[in-house]
Amino acid sequence: MHHAPDGRPPALTQLSEEERLFRDTVRRFALDRIRPHVREMDEQSKFHPALLGELFALGLMGIEIPEQYGGQGGSFFQAVLAVEALSSVDPSAGVIVDVQNTIVNNAILRWGSEDQKQRYLPRLAADTVGAYALSEPGSGSDAFSLSTRAQDCGGHFSLTGQKLWITNAAEAGLFVLFANARPEDGYRGITCFLVERDSPGFRVGKKEDKLGIRASSTCELILDGACVPRHNVLGEVGKGYKVAIETLNEGRIAIGAQMVGLASGALGHALAYARQRKQFGKTISEFQGVQFDLARMATDIEAARLLVYNAARLKDAGAPFLAEAAMAKYFASLVAERAASQAVEIHGGVGFTKDYPVEKLYRDAKIGSIYEGTTNIQLTTIARQLLEK
Numbered sequence: 432m433h434h435a436p437d438g439r440p441p442a443l444t445q446l447s448e449e450e451r452l453f454r455d456t457v458r459r460f461a462l463d464r465i466r467p468h469v470r471e472m473d474e475q476s477k478f479h480p481a482l483l484g485e486l487f488a489l490g491l492m493g494i495e496i497p498e499q500y501g502g503q504g505g506s507f508f509q510a511v512l513a514v515e516a517l518s519s520v521d522p523s524a525g526v527i528v529d530v531q532n533t534i535v536n537n538a539i540l541r542w543g544s545e546d547q548k549q550r551y552l553p554r555l556a557a558d559t560v561g562a563y564a565l566s567e568p569g570s571g572s573d574a575f576s577l578s579t580r581a582q583d584c585g586g587h588f589s590l591t592g593q594k595l596w597i598t599n600a601a602e603a604g605l606f607v608l609f610a611n612a613r614p615e616d617g618y619r620g621i622t623c624f625l626v627e628r629d630s631p632g633f634r635v636g637k638k639e640d641k642l643g644i645r646a647s648s649t650c651e652l653i654l655d656g657a658c659v660p661r662h663n664v665l666g667e668v669g670k671g672y673k674v675a676i677e678t679l680n681e682g683r684i685a686i687g688a689q690m691v692g693l694a695s696g697a698l699g700h701a702l703a704y705a706r707q708r709k710q711f712g713k714t715i716s717e718f719q720g721v722q723f724d725l726a727r728m729a730t731d732i733e734a735a736r737l738l739v740y741n742a743a744r745l746k747d748a749g750a751p752f753l754a755e756a757a758m759a760k761y762f763a764s765l766v767a768e769r770a771a772s773q774a775v776e777i778h779g780g781v782g783f784t785k786d787y788p789v790e791k792l793y794r795d796a797k798i799g800s801i802y803e804g805t806t807n808i809q810l811t812t813i814a815r816q817l818l819e820k
């Protein structure tokens with residue numbers, strides 16, 4: 432970060448040289464390598480395995496993992512920049528990188544023992560996709576009412592239950608998974624486990640057929656007496672609720688970044704189309720009505736980006752960021768939906784077809800107000816902070 436000579440902090444959108452180079456590299460990769468496959472991956476509901484390999488090779492699956500474990504030793508803010516840049520081209524690519532970095536890797540960095548870090552971080556940086564399994568059929572917003580049980584068998588735990596909606600599950604080799612080891616203690620029994628895909632009694636079930644972010648896999652998990660060694664408890668038994676809350680608080684900033692990226696992608700398409708489409712003998716960008724739409728979109732996006740960047744910078748600075756993160760995610764998801772919808776309208780009829788990329792962004796935008804806490808849950812967090820002061 433460049434501080435002004437008199438020590439004033441820089442503007443939020445002012446990037447350090449390293450951040451700018453990093454963002455530009457991710458942007459280039461997204462445009463050159465991902466863009467040609469976006470439509471096909473959406474239709475086939477599958478992220479190209481070769482592209483996943485390239486995400487690892489570029490270091491984008493281990494951005495904050497320290498170099499000693501094979502990662503990039505970068506910042507949370509860089510992870511946010513990567514998610515934003517990828518999502519402007521494909522929000523599915525954005526969420527794959529988001530879950531890996533801002534939830535899975537961060538949970539292990541923050542709560543893992545040295546042994547767990549040594550066993551898992553190098554793999555997560557090199558070739559192993561991670562997933563985060565909290566939600567269940569009966570517990571979504573009310574996450575702590577989860578009913579997956581963990582029975583203490585001495586050297587290992589035996590996990591039984593079902594998880595639902597798990598991003599990255601089709602590709603993942605490692606699952607950060609929550610189960611209750613002491614149901615009589617309520618949420619104070621929730622425990623976080625590192626579950627390997629080939630654990631006996633564990634399997635990945637049905638894959639969802641979704642409205643948007645179709646190239647990002649979302650699956651159920653089935654645990655039928657899944658055997659997890661005691662040394663794979665992440666943090667302490669009964670402290671899983673803390674792991675869950677804190678990782679999601681951070682993770683939602685990056686969902687905000689995914690939505691900002693999506694919205695700026697939609698604006699880019701709208702601008703390009705408005706400059707070349709002619710009606711009434713003029714390009715439609717010459718009509719003030721269209722110009723005002725574009726100007727409103729750009730203003731919305733700038734405001735959402737400032738919220739996201741501020742929350743991310745606060746997190747990197749070790750300052751409190753709870754309400755700011757919730758505001759960023761709430762507002763950015765609203766802006767993404769609005770911008771994608773407007774981009775479809777600016778395209779007229781062709782915007783409603785699969786020949787142009789905006790209909791997909793419109794479908795992709797809806798997830799922003801649902802996962803990592805619905806809009807109502809973000810508003811609850813913000814209101815609680817207001818009323819506690």
Ligand SMILES: Cc1cc2nc3c(=O)[nH]c(=O)nc-3n(C[C@H](O)[C@H](O)[C@H](O)COP(=O)(O)OP(=O)(O)OC[C@H]3O[C@@H](n4cnc5c(N)ncnc54)[C@H](O)[C@@H]3O)c2cc1C
Nearest residue numbers: 563564565566571572596597598649801802803804805807
């Ligand atoms: C594509 C996708 C990917 C996902 N990825 C993951 C993942 O990787 N890991 C994971 O663990 N989960 C994941 N989820 C689950 C996601 O986090 C939940 O769907 C979300 O938290 C909402 O839970 P629910 O679906 O049970 O809805 P519900 O909690 O049943 O909510 C239904 C409606 O009721 C409202 N509501 C609920 N409680 C309140 C309240 N107290 N006050 C006001 N309104 C309320 C909600 O806002 C919502 O509008 C994913 C979901 C999807 C769709």
